[in-house]
Amino acid sequence: xxxxxxxxxxxxxxxxxxxxxxxxxxxxxxxxxxxxxxxxxxxxxxxxxxxxxxxxxxxxxxxxxxxxxxxxxxxxxxxxxxxxxxxxxxxxxxxxxxxxxxxxxxxxxxxxxxxxxxxxxxxxxxxxxxxxxxxxxxxxxxxxxxxxxxxxxxxxxxxxxxxxxxxxxxxxxxxxxxxxxxxxxxxxxxxxxxxxxxxxxxxxxxxxxxxxxxxxxxxxxxxxxxxxxxxxxxxxxxxxxxxxxxxxxxxxx
Amino acid sequence: xxxxxxxxxxxxxxxxxxxxxxxxxxxxxxxxxxxxxxxxxxxxxxxxxxxxxxxxxxxxxxxxxxxxxxxxxxxxxxxxxxxxxxxxxxxxxxxxxxxxxxxxxxxxxxxxxxxxxxxxxxxxxxxxxxxxxxxxxxxxxxxxxxxxxxxxxxxxxxxxxxxxxxxxxxxxxxxxxxxxxxxxxxxxxxxxxxxxxxxxxxxxxxxxxxxxxxxxxxxxxxxxxxxxxxxxxxxxxxxxxxxxxxxxxxxxxxxxxxxxxxxxxxxxxxxxxxxxxxxxxxxxxxxxxxxxxxxxxxxxxxxxxxxxxxxxxxxxxxxxxxxxxxxxxxxxxxxxxxxxxxxxxxxxxxxxxxxxxxxxxxxxxxxxxxxxxxxxxxxxxxxxxxxxxxxxxxxxxxxxxxxxxxxxxxxxxxxxxxxxxxxxxx
Numbered sequence: 001x002x003x004x005x006x007x008x009x010x011x012x013x014x015x016x017x018x019x020x021x022x023x024x025x026x027x028x029x030x031x032x033x034x035x036x037x038x039x040x041x042x043x044x045x046x047x048x049x050x051x052x053x054x055x056x057x058x059x060x061x062x063x064x065x066x067x068x069x070x071x072x073x074x075x076x077x078x079x080x081x082x083x084x085x086x087x088x089x090x091x092x093x094x095x096x097x098x099x100x101x102x103x104x105x106x107x108x109x110x111x112x113x114x115x116x117x118x119x120x121x122x123x124x125x126x127x128x129x130x131x132x133x134x135x136x137x138x139x140x141x142x143x144x145x146x147x148x149x150x151x152x153x154x155x156x157x158x159x160x161x162x163x164x165x166x167x168x169x170x171x172x173x174x175x176x177x178x179x180x181x182x183x184x185x186x187x188x189x190x191x192x193x194x195x196x197x198x199x200x201x202x203x204x205x206x207x208x209x210x211x212x213x214x215x216x217x218x219x220x221x222x223x224x225x226x227x228x229x230x231x232x233x234x235x236x237x238x239x240x241x242x243x244x245x246x247x248x249x250x251x252x253x
Numbered sequence: 254x255x256x257x258x259x260x261x262x263x264x265x266x267x268x269x270x271x272x273x274x275x276x277x278x279x280x281x282x283x284x285x286x287x288x289x290x291x292x293x294x295x296x297x298x299x300x301x302x303x304x305x306x307x308x309x310x311x312x313x314x315x316x317x318x319x320x321x322x323x324x325x326x327x328x329x330x331x332x333x334x335x336x337x338x339x340x341x342x343x344x345x346x347x348x349x350x351x352x353x354x355x356x357x358x359x360x361x362x363x364x365x366x367x368x369x370x371x372x373x374x375x376x377x378x379x380x381x382x383x384x385x386x387x388x389x390x391x392x393x394x395x396x397x398x399x400x401x402x403x404x405x406x407x408x409x410x411x412x413x414x415x416x417x418x419x420x421x422x423x424x425x426x427x428x429x430x431x432x433x434x435x436x437x438x439x440x441x442x443x444x445x446x447x448x449x450x451x452x453x454x455x456x457x458x459x460x461x462x463x464x465x466x467x468x469x470x471x472x473x474x475x476x477x478x479x480x481x482x483x484x485x486x487x488x489x490x491x492x493x494x495x496x497x498x499x500x501x502x503x504x505x506x507x508x509x510x511x512x513x514x515x516x517x518x519x520x521x522x523x524x525x526x527x528x529x530x531x532x533x534x535x536x537x538x539x540x541x542x543x544x545x546x547x548x549x550x551x552x553x554x555x556x557x558x559x560x561x562x563x564x565x566x567x568x569x570x571x572x573x574x575x576x577x578x579x580x581x582x583x584x585x586x587x588x589x590x591x592x593x594x595x596x597x598x599x600x601x602x603x604x605x606x607x608x609x610x611x612x613x614x615x616x617x618x619x620x621x622x623x624x625x626x627x628x629x630x631x632x633x634x635x636x637x638x639x640x641x642x643x644x645x646x647x648x649x650x651x652x653x654x655x656x657x658x659x660x661x662x663x664x665x666x667x668x669x670x671x672x673x674x675x676x677x678x679x
Contacts, residue, residue, distance in 0.1 A: 112516050
């Protein structure tokens, strides 16, 4: 990362402890992600990936330190910060009773878009993500892959500058995974910063330029993918992952 | 404003697709209103049309018992069937089951002889106290053996007491007649003329019943006027089954996580729910009132008469609906699961209905419960509706009910706000 490159994410001396669950905690965590980056956050179950994303999106508040998104402080300027990013959570985060169009109309309005922009973006997204034919059908009748695409469409409807993606391709078929990854790469080319977590390490190799390995609330490695593998003398991300985090099974409670 | 509009449209769409929720909010309360009004209407008409079945077992052969049976029939509240001869308790209860009778009255043997002896004794004592020579024959006044009344345990205490009062008054008529005849015979040594007897015993002072209303009208209240307003309130509060669950569902579903990351306050979401469900409560009231006006007469029930002050009715309904919606949202915010919201919601509105006087009139409550009625929003809704529907009241007459209802609603809103803050939902 260039020294003076504008930062999408700037985490400084951040500390956080889950009340009643000391296993997941962060202490003096520092992380800087450049604007326009494709950044992968990896780690075993319970390592703190989802917690870190929740902290960056303001869903939970850090106990100490600062988290800044494009220079705006999370937790203090939430209304402005929330306009900057889109969030695609791991769980389906929409109304299953509604159709894709109805969901996009609602979430588009809550994202601050006008009626005209919502219509334009809805048509665009449903076309790109192959949901045009089922645009008016209730989402509850959709397959898992189709629901994943709806989940993604809602997260990007307002063309955010940063997109947080928490395992966006879990449980989908190859075609859907490709469609999602292709669209994310297209967004990145247009300047959107992608912050991505997944267990699909092979997918990370396709999508991410920079990666960070996180375990027990600590970033144990961070760099470009090629450099990390070269430094650790590993041929694949998976081998490096096992080398750094061990082979013990983890529980995520 | 666009965000609120979009949220209202979203909430309407979700509501309209929730068939179970809609049936809970509309069909169930409508069935409840019809059933309760029909049953209460039967009780209202007990004296006039639906006479109470009664079995009379007369073990006496004299005139007094026959007069008693005639007097019981004349009350007009019973459909009497006679069972003759000496019957055991089992035979009486079997006869009650066979004839579907709620009551069985046993007139003891020698009833007439004992009534006559007691009447003569009282007449003799009366003459002596007047300074007149009474009948020189001494009459044994050993008292009359009691009448026995068997009753079906399902009969409510209030009905039992009114039956007992009616039979006691028939009994009193028989005893008075015998005493009067004895007195007359002792003085005049000839029987009491029938015309004079009728004038003395059957010429009771009439009782006029006049309903007191605020607008001076004299319409007699009926089961419909009592029940439709009461159960409309219950129906409005019943939306907790849909709304409370909806708040919890949204809260625990993934959609809420996303909502929290958007540049819009969740209070917009709650405001939208208030608007949508307030409209639902208005619609509930309109449907139930319409049924009372047009459909009840088809079922043979009295038609509902709307109050003359429709503006007051609308305002009371809006405040009542808003209170019901605020309560449902409050429960939804604090509940962690849909089961908690539905379980607590259902039980709590039944308790609020009981305490509020929907099931037992609050004026009939004692001590603590009379005071507790004041904290139930349903009590204030009911008082306001009764003032409009039964007493012909105007807006100024229900202001004293609307103010406490409004305060209770604000308390629900405040508690909801605290809950949202504590749970970091806003």
